[in-house]
Amino acid sequence: xxxxxxxxxxxxxxxxxxxxxxxxxxxxxxxxxxxxxxxxxxxxxxxxxxxxxxxxxxxxxxxxxxxxxxxxxxxxxxxxxxxxxxxxxxxxxxxxxxxxxxxxxxxxxxxxxxxxxxxxxxxxxxxxxxxxxxxxxxxxxxxxxxxxxxxxxxxxxxxxxxxxxxxxxxxxxxxxxxxxxxxxxxxxxxxxxxxxxxxxxxxxxxxxxxxxxxxxxxxxxxxxxxxxxxxxxxxxxxxxxxxxxxxxxxxxxxxxxxxxxxxxxxxxxxxxxxxxxxxxxx
Amino acid sequence: xxxxxxxxxxxxxxxxxxxxxxxxxxxxxxxxxxxxxxxxxxxxxxxxxxxxxxxxxxxxxxxxxxxxxxxxxxxxxxxxxxxxxxxxxxxxxxxxxxxxxxxxxxxxxxxxxxxxxxxxxxxxxxxxxxxxxxxxxxxxxxxxxxxxxxxxxxxxxxxxxxxxxxxxxxxxxxxxxxxxxxxxxxxxxxxxxxxxxxxxxxxxxxxxxxxxxxxxxxxxxxxxxxxxxxxxxxxxxxxxxxxxxxxxxxxxxxxxxxxxxxxxxxxxxxxxxxxxxxxxxxxxxxxxxxxxxxxxxxxxxxxxxxxxxxxxxxxxx
Numbered sequence: 001x002x003x004x005x006x007x008x009x010x011x012x013x014x015x016x017x018x019x020x021x022x023x024x025x026x027x028x029x030x031x032x033x034x035x036x037x038x039x040x041x042x043x044x045x046x047x048x049x050x051x052x053x054x055x056x057x058x059x060x061x062x063x064x065x066x067x068x069x070x071x072x073x074x075x076x077x078x079x080x081x082x083x084x085x086x087x088x089x090x091x092x093x094x095x096x097x098x099x100x101x102x103x104x105x106x107x108x109x110x111x112x113x114x115x116x117x118x119x120x121x122x123x124x125x126x127x128x129x130x131x132x133x134x135x136x137x138x139x140x141x142x143x144x145x146x147x148x149x150x151x152x153x154x155x156x157x158x159x160x161x162x163x164x165x166x167x168x169x170x171x172x173x174x175x176x177x178x179x180x181x182x183x184x185x186x187x188x189x190x191x192x193x194x195x196x197x198x199x200x201x202x203x204x205x206x207x208x209x210x211x212x213x214x215x216x217x218x219x220x221x222x223x224x225x226x227x228x229x230x231x232x233x234x235x236x237x238x239x240x241x242x243x244x245x246x247x248x249x250x251x252x253x254x255x256x257x258x259x260x261x262x263x264x265x266x267x268x269x270x271x272x273x274x275x276x277x278x279x280x281x282x
Numbered sequence: 283x284x285x286x287x288x289x290x291x292x293x294x295x296x297x298x299x300x301x302x303x304x305x306x307x308x309x310x311x312x313x314x315x316x317x318x319x320x321x322x323x324x325x326x327x328x329x330x331x332x333x334x335x336x337x338x339x340x341x342x343x344x345x346x347x348x349x350x351x352x353x354x355x356x357x358x359x360x361x362x363x364x365x366x367x368x369x370x371x372x373x374x375x376x377x378x379x380x381x382x383x384x385x386x387x388x389x390x391x392x393x394x395x396x397x398x399x400x401x402x403x404x405x406x407x408x409x410x411x412x413x414x415x416x417x418x419x420x421x422x423x424x425x426x427x428x429x430x431x432x433x434x435x436x437x438x439x440x441x442x443x444x445x446x447x448x449x450x451x452x453x454x455x456x457x458x459x460x461x462x463x464x465x466x467x468x469x470x471x472x473x474x475x476x477x478x479x480x481x482x483x484x485x486x487x488x489x490x491x492x493x494x495x496x497x498x499x500x501x502x503x504x505x506x507x508x509x510x511x512x513x514x515x516x517x518x519x520x521x522x523x524x525x526x527x528x529x530x531x532x533x534x535x536x537x538x539x540x541x542x543x544x545x546x547x548x549x550x551x552x553x554x555x556x557x558x559x560x561x562x563x564x565x566x567x568x569x570x571x572x573x574x575x576x577x578x579x580x581x582x583x584x585x586x587x588x589x590x591x592x593x594x595x596x597x598x599x
Binding site for chain 1: 350384386
């Protein structure tokens with residue numbers, strides 16, 4: 001992998017954060033908290049780590065694939081896809097509005113480029129990603145499949161069915177990441193339903209587990225590079241990525257309250273004042 | 283007139299296994315997934331000859347359904363195999379989001395459906411699956427009647443693009459469709475008649491054929507239509523028949539709510555109002571027992587179809 005252009009990637013992060021807040025503000029609904037927390041991750045994947053083609057074909061043969069299991073953080077994915085050239089940034093203005101391809105949760109139904117399966121109902125994305133990874137192996141396609149899940153999502157039983165399957169079947173062309181921000185809708189994950197030792201759980205299920213700070217671009221990219229270097233050795237790889245929900249907007253940071261709430265006009269202005277416009281707003 | 287002698291019996295699930303094995307030879311993109319029911323679903327031959335394309339997922343049906351959705355990304359044609367109960371009710375949300383809403387080319391193949399599963403009892407005798415699956419936008423629903431039709435339906439699924447549900451069963455059942463063509467969405471008129479139209483699917487086609495013989499002895503000339511595809515429904519064949527006979531009886535191993543009868547009634551209500559009687563399970567769960575004893579107890583025997591036919595004929599104006 002080439003050296004990351006950190007200054008360019010940081011500019012993208014700032015602009016995409018603006019895009020996230022604007023999307024959610026425009027329609028007064030959506031999920032800013034997790035979106036802001038995962039901005040570095042999306043930028044790292046789409047602008048440095050993955051080989052992918054914005055002209056988009058569903059099968060993605062010869063490309064790295066990304067699946068978003070925690071579909072509610074669609075604002076960050078849509079902004080990233082638009083900034084990567086999958087569709088025009090002006091389309092971000094249609095987020096969650098009637099007749100839009102940018103559904104509240106990601107969907108293939110309206111044929112939005114970049115989306116390969118619907119998500120939103122939690123717990124399914126890892127399984128889908130494993131299926132796509134198996135298809136790559138059958139097709140002798142050596143590219144990698146990436147998937148992002150939430151930490152609250154770890155409460156879904158299907159995640160553990162999939163975890164067991166991937167380890168047993170040596171799905172070693174897969175890098176999963178958990179957005180480990182410690183928050184879910186009803187409060188801190190530890191209070192709603194504790195995950196206890198999540199690292200030990202994944203290791204016990206047979207995965208190679210890495211950890212990183214997902215809001216530190218350098219550290220995140222180094223971790224994803226390490227994850228890639230571990231592929232092909234019989235184990236799927238898990239990246240436990242610590243993030244801060246709402247990262248980049250001070251009053252949204254670190255609280256579950258901004259999981260799924262839109263800012264009002266005053267809050268919108270306050271948020272925008274904290275995020276530099278680097279590439280032109282939509 | 284063709285007589286259905288019904289001498290040879292075979293399981294519909296064996297028809298699936300045979301069809302799947304043929305598909306393995308025909309199409310390198312066909313992949314089979316199984317949730318710890320290899321023998322029950324008769325997938326052994328596929329596994330033996332195409333081990334790289336056979337995926338054992340263990341007792342984890344939710345994972346299996348989403349995995350199948352993922353396999354389509356890259357051009358695979360996944361066929362999932364487990365019991366009908368675990369193919370639908372247990373994994374409805376996975377099917378709805380990852381397969382149906384996402385428009386994935388997954389073939390959900392479901393055995394041990396209905397009362398004729400027998401001794402395992404109501405936990406496994408799903409009677410709601412046709413309803414659940416036909417409600418999903420874009421989902422094709424096929425309920426073949428015997429070994430041969432299940433084999434043919436399995437073969438037909440590979441060139442049918444889009445999600446599909448194939449429902450079959452456990453017991454050995456008379457083979458009625460040897461030499462009869464099968465097309466998804468095209469009803470098969472097995473006996474021509476003029477007094478009443480009997481629409482049946484799955485194992486109930488045999489019961490309808492038996493009922494037709496009893497009715498013939500009573501001087502009633504029944505038409506028997508094998509409505510193996512519940513969705514998309516062959517509206518034209520239904521209307522052509524009922525316009526001639528003036529009344530309809532539907533027969534299915536399913537709840538009266540949401541099944542084949544419900545679909546036929548919808549067509550008649552909209553396009554050709556006519557009396558209809560439904561031979562189906564009347565809002566109850568099943569129980570353990572032998573298949574034919576259960577059909578009798580739950581009102582799904584040939585005698586029940588005869589009574590329904592006589593009643594519906596008497597309701598004609």
